[in-house]
Amino acid sequence: MDQQQNIVIHIxxxxxxxxxxxxxxxxxxxxxxxxxxxxxxxxxxxCRQKGKTPRMIKSWKDIPAVPITAFKNITLSCIxxxxxxxxxxxxxxxxxxxxxxxxxxxxIYDQSMTSNFKNRFMQGVDRIRMGILFPTEEExxxxxxxxYLSLAVQEFGTAESHYLLTEQGIDIDRxxxxxxxxxxxxEPYALLGASYSFVHLLEELTRRGKxxxxxxxxxxxxxxGFKNQSKEMELAEFYRLLSSAxxxxxxxxxxxxxxxxxxxxxxxxxxxTIPSIKSGPHWIRTxxxxxxxxxxxxxxxxxxxxxCDLGNFNSVTTILTEDMGMETENGFxxxxxxxxxxxxxCSIAAEEFIKTxxxxxxx
Amino acid sequence: xREIAGYLPDIGETALEMKVLTxxxxxxxxxxxxxxxxxxxxxxxIEKVKKASEEVLKSFSVSDMIRIIDRAIEQLLxxxxxxxxxxxxxxxxxxxxxxxIIRLGLTSYLKTFRKKGLQRFLSEDFGNPLLxxxxxxxxxxxxxxxxxxxxITHIWAGNVPALPLWSFISxxxxxxxxxxxxxxxxxxxxxxxxxxLVEIEPRLADCFAVVWWKGGDEEREQQLFEQSEVVIxxxxxxxxxxxxxxxxxxxxxxxFGHKISFGxxxxxxxxxxxxxxxxxxxxxxxxxxxxxxxxxPHLFYVQEGGQVSPRDFARFLxxxxxxxxxxxxxxxxxxxxxxxxxxxxxREELALxxxxxxxxxxxGANDWTVVYEENPSSFxxxxxxxxxKVIAFRGIEDILPTxxxxxxxxxxxxxxxxxxxxxxxxxxFAKMGVTRIAALGSMTxxxxxxxxxxxxxxxxLVYMVDIEAAAxxxxxxxxxxxx
Numbered sequence: 001m002d003q004q005q006n007i008v009i010h011i012x013x014x015x016x017x018x019x020x021x022x023x024x025x026x027x028x029x030x031x032x033x034x035x036x037x038x039x040x041x042x043x044x045x046x047c048r049q050k051g052k053t054p055r056m057i058k059s060w061k062d063i064p065a066v067p068i069t070a071f072k073n074i075t076l077s078c079i080x081x082x083x084x085x086x087x088x089x090x091x092x093x094x095x096x097x098x099x100x101x102x103x104x105x106x107x108i109y110d111q112s113m114t115s116n117f118k119n120r121f122m123q124g125v126d127r128i129r130m131g132i133l134f135p136t137e138e139e140x141x142x143x144x145x146x147x148y149l150s151l152a153v154q155e156f157g158t159a160e161s162h163y164l165l166t167e168q169g170i171d172i173d174r175x176x177x178x179x180x181x182x183x184x185x186x187e188p189y190a191l192l193g194a195s196y197s198f199v200h201l202l203e204e205l206t207r208r209g210k211x212x213x214x215x216x217x218x219x220x221x222x223x224x225g226f227k228n229q230s231k232e233m234e235l236a237e238f239y240r241l242l243s244s245a246x247x248x249x250x251x252x253x254x255x256x257x258x259x260x261x262x263x264x265x266x267x268x269x270x271x272x273t274i275p276s277i278k279s280g281p282h283w284i285r286t287x288x289x290x291x292x293x294x295x296x297x298x299x300x301x302x303x304x305x306x307x308c309d310l311g312n313f314n315s316v317t318t319i320l321t322e323d324m325g326m327e328t329e330n331g332f333x334x335x336x337x338x339x340x341x342x343x344x345x346c347s348i349a350a351e352e353f354i355k356t357x358x359x360x361x362x363x
Numbered sequence: 364x365r366e367i368a369g370y371l372p373d374i375g376e377t378a379l380e381m382k383v384l385t386x387x388x389x390x391x392x393x394x395x396x397x398x399x400x401x402x403x404x405x406x407x408x409i410e411k412v413k414k415a416s417e418e419v420l421k422s423f424s425v426s427d428m429i430r431i432i433d434r435a436i437e438q439l440l441x442x443x444x445x446x447x448x449x450x451x452x453x454x455x456x457x458x459x460x461x462x463x464i465i466r467l468g469l470t471s472y473l474k475t476f477r478k479k480g481l482q483r484f485l486s487e488d489f490g491n492p493l494l495x496x497x498x499x500x501x502x503x504x505x506x507x508x509x510x511x512x513x514x515i516t517h518i519w520a521g522n523v524p525a526l527p528l529w530s531f532i533s534x535x536x537x538x539x540x541x542x543x544x545x546x547x548x549x550x551x552x553x554x555x556x557x558x559x560l561v562e563i564e565p566r567l568a569d570c571f572a573v574v575w576w577k578g579g580d581e582e583r584e585q586q587l588f589e590q591s592e593v594v595i596x597x598x599x600x601x602x603x604x605x606x607x608x609x610x611x612x613x614x615x616x617x618x619f620g621h622k623i624s625f626g627x628x629x630x631x632x633x634x635x636x637x638x639x640x641x642x643x644x645x646x647x648x649x650x651x652x653x654x655x656x657x658x659x660p661h662l663f664y665v666q667e668g669g670q671v672s673p674r675d676f677a678r679f680l681x682x683x684x685x686x687x688x689x690x691x692x693x694x695x696x697x698x699x700x701x702x703x704x705x706x707x708x709x710r711e712e713l714a715l716x717x718x719x720x721x722x723x724x725x726x727g728a729n730d731w732t733v734v735y736e737e738n739p740s741s742f743x744x745x746x747x748x749x750x751x752k753v754i755a756f757r758g759i760e761d762i763l764p765t766x767x768x769x770x771x772x773x774x775x776x777x778x779x780x781x782x783x784x785x786x787x788x789x790x791x792f793a794k795m796g797v798t799r800i801a802a803l804g805s806m807t808x809x810x811x812x813x814x815x816x817x818x819x820x821x822x823x824l825v826y827m828v829d830i831e832a833a834a835x836x837x838x839x840x841x842x843x844x845x846x
Contacts, residue, residue, distance in 0.1 A: 041716060042713065046715070049715055049723060070710075073714070074716065291702040338698065346521050346655070348621035349599075349747070353743070
């Protein structure tokens with residue numbers, strides 16, 4: 001337990017420092033690697049199979065990346081998962097199994113979220129009136145996004161901040177009156193929530209023929225993509241509509257890229273151009289790799305994203321995503337999901353097999 | 364390089380919309396230019412083909428057809444012929460497979476369609492192939508004739524080179540007019556074959572067409588389905604289902620879905636002398652077209668108790684795959700395929716913790732993966748592209764329950780075993796829905812006259828016309844020579 005406390009303190013200090021020296025990042029990443037290797041046996045077995053014991057590893061870039069599907073199949077935790085203060089679960093499932101991310105306590109998660117959010121979303125403002133297009137933390141206790149948004153309201157929202165989702169969907173009357181109020185009073189207003197809820201919101205506003213012109217300083221934070229929850233929309237179209245319906249600049253429409261499997265989020269600086277450049281704070285680093293070799297793709301070429309998040313002290317720092325991306329000067333471009341492969345020939349592809357087989361079983 | 368794909372009969376049309384599909388491999392690019400017909404143009408093709416089928420094709424005898432096909436195949440087997448050279452040059456770029464694999468694969472595949480193979484096809488299905496030319500006496504009495512449809516539509520799929528030839532040639536043998544839709548993954552071969560046939564026998568010019576449209580183009584498909592007597596479709600179950608849902612009840616639909624095949628290796632083939640050959644054969648089945656064929660193995664069941672243990676088999680197989688990577692490297696994978704192959708291996712590596720006896724073998728570049736498992740517990744397809752499992756078993760009864768639920772997917776089992784075991788196992792696998800038992804090392808080359816997915820290649824295409832014995836007998840009383 002002492003070891004864990006020491007590590008937590010070390011990470012908190014690292015987060016507070018403004019430095020992002022390669023050497024310091026590396027040192028802490030390797031320390032966490034050794035800790036996770038020793039205290040997480042399934043991970044240890046995975047690393048040994050790859051021939052990567054702590055002694056072999058000199059750079060954070062060599063830490064074996066765990067594919068995010070592993071969060072569904074094995075317990076990735078250095079402590080007894082029963083003792084975790086919070087368990088965040090993925091919304092997506094494979095054959096009914098959700099990915100689980102165990103957090104012994106939320107000090108690091110909360111610290112990571114708040115200092116990053118303050119910097120990237122609040123941009124010098126202490127508090128803002130917020131409307132949340134997502135269920136509350138009580139309604140969704142295993143959602144990392146619900147926790148994230150509740151933290152946003154608590155730390156950065158004014159007392160009048162509120163949730164706009166009911167069981168029937170968006171509380172459109174409340175939303176309209178909030179938007180109208182902001183227009184009239186000139187007090188900046190922030191809407192935060194899942195991207196698909198914004199699509200529903202846009203549909204509702206179009207249906208009612210309403211547009212607004214929110215006061216300057218107003219802003220939007222969307223996250224998570226559309227996930228079959230609403231109609232798919234081209235990102236450029238999405239932000240164009242959002243900007244014209246609410247009367248805010250596209251530069252004030254911030255997209256957050258986060259994952260249940262991480263403890264830290266990425267943001268862009270608005271969506272004037274698509275795709276926007278995403279970046280994170282100094283305690284998370286991203287590589288764009290060729291999934292076959294694990295080697296980094298040359299700058300400007302597409303590959304799969306691997307994140308090394310020092311906030312992930314209890315699970316694994318380094319995860320292999322299913323997101324395509326491209327490295328840029330100040331961060332990376334997010335280019336969508338790696339699509340499932342279709343069979344090239346006439347042999348069955350695993351995906352089709354699973355789909356058909358599980359259909360057969362349930363019939 | 365730009366090459367025209369497809370084949371059209373003369374429909375008196377000069378203005379055709381051409382669709383260009385681009386392929387590249389290691390800096391070389393091929394553009395396939397293929398006509399995309401309008402609804403009206405398709406209608407004219409349908410009319411033309413049906414007419415030619417009735418008036419021209421049906422006037423040929425079966426031996427004429429054999430002779431023409433045999434001559435076309437002869438040219439495709441001849442490495443000096445322009446068509447063969449074009450195939451050897453372009454197909455590696457289009458499909459991405461290694462040049463040697465394609466060269467060897469084409470030869471071994473095309474050999475099946477020489478005269479003797481074609482005769483085998485015919486007698487396999489008809490006994491007496493003259494049934495396709497004339498009414499022939501039946502054993503039960505009376506006479507029968509087999510008639511091929513005036514129009515078969517083929518929906519071809521996949522990137523395994525030349526695969527459409529199975530159904531193309533089957534249709535020719537029963538003298539059917541045909542319209543084939545090529546896959547955008549390999550749009551060339553069937554068009555070349557059509558041109559070659561017409562060069563050999565110009566009277567066939569209007570008897571078939573090879574075209575392309577985007578899969579799921581319901582308007583074009585509907586039109587064809589309504590006018591075809593038989594539609595042969597290849598693809599995943601989902602797309603086949605969608606075709607079937609749109610098939611008029613008067614059109615016979617023959618779907619060939621994606622399949623899964625595997626190898627079964629007896630301990631009798633694993634002594635210190637033969638063991639190595641057995642492993643080599645298994646590796647060959649894996650690298651040929653990188654497991655993309657329906658007959659390609661996803662996994663090998665290897666029996667315990669031989670001098671080469673299943674674990675050693677897995678390790679030897681790994682080293683064979685590593686050797687082959689130098690000689691016949693794997694096709695270059697897309698980012699999606701790369702992620703799938705790597706993801707599959709990583710999942711197996713993560714599972715090692717809960718399955719300590721298992722092994723995951725692979726090289727740093729992820730060119731291939733062999734997973735060893737100690738007992739047959741789950742039956743799952745591999746990620747393909749040289750990713751394979753080796754699973755130890757004691758007796759055949761250990762395997763059967765794991766494959767039983769997947770009956771509708773099973774196709775080929777590659778077997779290395781003694782004669783007694785071969786028949787015993789064949790009996791068991793047959794009950795599970797397996798339709799082909801092949802020699803290990805020959806899984807990817809089905810022999811002439813095989814029953815594709817257990818069906819008849821030719822018999823399923825035709826309809827029979829009977830003259831009943833009574834009709835024949837009663838006609839005698841009206842003969843001019845009657846006493």
